[in-house]
Amino acid sequence: MAESGGRGLVARGIRVQHGRRPVLHGVDFEARHGEIVAILGPNGAGKSTLLRAACGLLRCEGTVQLDGLDVASMPARERAQRIAFVPQQSALRSALPVRDVVLQGRFAHRGPLSTPREVDRAAVDGALEKTDTAQFAERPFTQLSFGEQRRVLLARGLASGAHTLCLDEPTAALDVGHALRLHALLRELARGGYAVVLVLHSLDDALQHTDRALLLDSGRVVSSGPTRHVIAEEHVRDVYGVHMRRGDALGFSLP
Amino acid sequence: MQATEQARELDVARVGKTELGSRERPAAAGRLSPLALYAGLLALLAVVALASMLVGSGDLADARLSRTFLELRATRLAAAFLAGSALAAAGVIVQGLFRNPLAEPSILGTTAGASLGGKIAMLLFQVLAGSALASTFGPEMMLPLGCVVGACAALAVLLMVQRTGDDVVVLLLTGFLLSSLFVALGGLVTSLAMERWELARAMLDFALGDVSGVGIERVVLAAPLVVFGLGAGYLWSPTLDLMLSGEEEAAALGVEVREVRIACVLWAGILTAAAVSIGGQVGFVGLIVPHALRPLIGVSHRALLPAAAVLGGTFVAACDVLTRTLPTRAEMPLGVVTGLIGAPLFLVLLLRSRREVTHG
Numbered sequence: 001m002a003e004s005g006g007r008g009l010v011a012r013g014i015r016v017q018h019g020r021r022p023v024l025h026g027v028d029f030e031a032r033h034g035e036i037v038a039i040l041g042p043n044g045a046g047k048s049t050l051l052r053a054a055c056g057l058l059r060c061e062g063t064v065q066l067d068g069l070d071v072a073s074m075p076a077r078e079r080a081q082r083i084a085f086v087p088q089q090s091a092l093r094s095a096l097p098v099r100d101v102v103l104q105g106r107f108a109h110r111g112p113l114s115t116p117r118e119v120d121r122a123a124v125d126g127a128l129e130k131t132d133t134a135q136f137a138e139r140p141f142t143q144l145s146f147g148e149q150r151r152v153l154l155a156r157g158l159a160s161g162a163h164t165l166c167l168d169e170p171t172a173a174l175d176v177g178h179a180l181r182l183h184a185l186l187r188e189l190a191r192g193g194y195a196v197v198l199v200l201h202s203l204d205d206a207l208q209h210t211d212r213a214l215l216l217d218s219g220r221v222v223s224s225g226p227t228r229h230v231i232a233e234e235h236v237r238d239v240y241g242v243h244m245r246r247g248d249a250l251g252f253s254l255p
Numbered sequence: 256m257q258a259t260e261q262a263r264e265l266d267v268a269r270v271g272k273t274e275l276g277s278r279e280r281p282a283a284a285g286r287l288s289p290l291a292l293y294a295g296l297l298a299l300l301a302v303v304a305l306a307s308m309l310v311g312s313g314d315l316a317d318a319r320l321s322r323t324f325l326e327l328r329a330t331r332l333a334a335a336f337l338a339g340s341a342l343a344a345a346g347v348i349v350q351g352l353f354r355n356p357l358a359e360p361s362i363l364g365t366t367a368g369a370s371l372g373g374k375i376a377m378l379l380f381q382v383l384a385g386s387a388l389a390s391t392f393g394p395e396m397m398l399p400l401g402c403v404v405g406a407c408a409a410l411a412v413l414l415m416v417q418r419t420g421d422d423v424v425v426l427l428l429t430g431f432l433l434s435s436l437f438v439a440l441g442g443l444v445t446s447l448a449m450e451r452w453e454l455a456r457a458m459l460d461f462a463l464g465d466v467s468g469v470g471i472e473r474v475v476l477a478a479p480l481v482v483f484g485l486g487a488g489y490l491w492s493p494t495l496d497l498m499l500s501g502e503e504e505a506a507a508l509g510v511e512v513r514e515v516r517i518a519c520v521l522w523a524g525i526l527t528a529a530a531v532s533i534g535g536q537v538g539f540v541g542l543i544v545p546h547a548l549r550p551l552i553g554v555s556h557r558a559l560l561p562a563a564a565v566l567g568g569t570f571v572a573a574c575d576v577l578t579r580t581l582p583t584r585a586e587m588p589l590g591v592v593t594g595l596i597g598a599p600l601f602l603v604l605l606l607r608s609r610r611e612v613t614h615g
Contacts, residue, residue, distance in 0.1 A: 057506055080509030091501030093354075094554045104497055108509030160508070 008032040008195040009083070009164050011054050013062035016046070016219075023049045024219045026062070031212075033163065036186055036196040038206040038227060041216035042240055047199045048088070048168050050216065054197065055085040055166050066164060080108035084157035088168040088199075090149060095140035098152050102127055102137075105159030127158040130185055132178065147173040154182070164195045171205060180254050183209040203231050203244075215239060287551045292562060300336075300569045306576045307332040334466040334474050335575040335589070336568035338534035339544075341481045342366075343567020345526035346541020347560050348488050349410070351495035352519045353417060353426060356546070357604060360527040361538035363426075364433030365409045369524075369531035371437040372405020373398050374444045374458055381454050398461070399476055402528030409433055410520040427605075466534045466575055466589055477529040484526035485564055491518055492556035499554070537590045539597020540567055546600070 011029040015022070024046045031037040031054075039047045052058040056071040056079050064071040066082055074082075084105070092101065105127070106120040116124075128134040131151040136144060141152060150173055157165060165186070171179040186196050187209065200206045206213055206227050213230040215222045217239045223230045236244045287295075309315070313324035342360060349358045349365070360366050376397040416429045441462065448454045494515050497505040502512045530537065544567040545559060552558045574592040581587055 055507060057503055076506055076511045077509040085507035087504060091504060092499055094499045096554055104508055107497055
């Protein structure tokens with residue numbers, strides 16, 4: 001069990017350049033264990049870049065610490081045991097069966113030649129079940145729809161056993177039922193002590209399902225804090241150039 | 256929004272078909288069991304080995320010469336098998352490393368690099384003749400060493416180019432360019448060697464590449480390299496499976512990507528170099544063999560690598576039997592036979608992948 005209320009993932013002064021183009025200009029960011037944090041912003045704001053930098057997958061200026069440990073100097077295996085990064089779309093184009101894809105999440109726990117142990121199989125089965133992907137565990141990953149692939153990638157992240165989950169637009173391409181179930185699952189994990197970071201486009205989802213938010217625009221933090229404060233009329237107008245109305249969207253909930 | 260999602264789904268489905276093993280049957284459904292697979296592969300090897308011992312211009316009925324003939328053929332069989340195993344395994348490794356089913360040592364210029372390295376080593380040995388270095392390593396040792404350096408250097412250049420983008424065409428064109436460059440440089444080295452007739456002769460023999468005249472010394476020297484390369488490749492197989500998801504995902508899953516890249520270049524380089532030091536430049540084996548196997552056993556490198564080693568060895572040994580049986584005036588070089596099979600296959604695969612990218 002992860003330490004609940006611990007420090008979690010803390011990033012300070014994150015600067016990233018793509019070539020000569022600065023993408024993030026000294027961003028501070030924090031996700032404590034037990035909470036769900038949204039990274040928000042318009043297209044090109046630097047949301048996914050920040051997520052990658054926070055996971056230690058991108059060279060950046062500044063510091064990223066997980067529970068007080070420097071992420072940049074962590075060996076890849078140790079980092080993978082602590083932080084699960086779930087991309088928006090996998091670059092995997094091979095006909096690996098879904099079960100093998102989810103088993104990849106256990107790589108950091110196994111030796112190079114060891115066969116999956118009972119604990120690995122249990123983690124995989126649990127992750128398949130939680131993400132409602134067990135029914136196509138034997139099918140090739142490449143034959144799944146985009147939404148199904150997203151759930152498999154989440155299962156791979158869950159199977160890793162990492163207590164910090166970083167997900168890039170996890171509900172894009174999910175139907176309303178699976179999207180709600182995913183948010184419910186993330187809430188359950190957060191209650192169990194996980195730190196969950198989500199890059200989200202839907203402000204509505206952020207309002208309903210996250211505790212705190214960080215609003216980015218052109219690589220700078222516009223606002224951060226409790227989500228309902230961040231998604232305020234003036235921020236939305238300044239960043240997205242739209243007026244925010246409340247109360248005219250459809251609402252859905254799990255039975 | 257819905258249209259964007261549909262476009263995304265289409266895009267995923269389309270691009271997926273151009274990559275490793277996407278056309279192959281699902282790994283779980285209809286896969287051969289390892290037992291059935293290896294029984295089949297070993298039976299095939301036994302048939303080819305028998306043919307290799309029995310077929311040839313020498314008459315085995317002649318009691319005085321039959322022993323010599325059999326020894327020569329056994330050496331030749333071992334040489335062909337080792338070269339084929341090494342090339343097929345190197346093919347599996349580079350295809351995983353570059354995430355590209357069209358990657359292959361001869362297409363990427365790795366065999367040409369190994370060949371150039373071998374020639375430079377031979378030249379160096381002559382220059383250094385009499386020195387301490389030359390007496391420590393002997394000519395036989397210098398050749399595989401030069402091949403390893405050449406092959407690894409060629410792969411390292413390719414990796415640097417590939418890091419700037421993931422384009423198949425750029426990768427293949429760079430491989431072609433490197434091949435041409437290494438062949439040209441090889442010509443230069445050969446011409447430099449012309450001053451010493453014996454050296455030039457040895458270099459030409461090496462450049463033409465064939466297992467027909469290979470001595471047992473070369474086989475014995477290359478065998479440990481092949482065994483080492485296969486063992487190391489097998490150890491790295493689970494990591495290569497993760498590399499199929501791209502470097503970023505692999506790193507997120509716990510792979511030290513830089514380390515793996517260097518290691519795989521080294522293993523593929525050693526395997527290619529071993530093959531080149533035995534049989535010269537035998538093309539397309541690393542392309543044909545993994546492609547034949549993936550539909551049967553799936554894309555997992557741990558299953559693919561050993562099977563490719565057995566089938567690769569068998570395939571090249573069979574091609575070698577073919578060179579002896581085809582009705583030509585002189586024996587056909589081995590590379591000609593593998594090229595005649597491999598080049599059309601490469602073209603079909605390339606056209607198929609381009610068509611799928613263009614038309615979906």
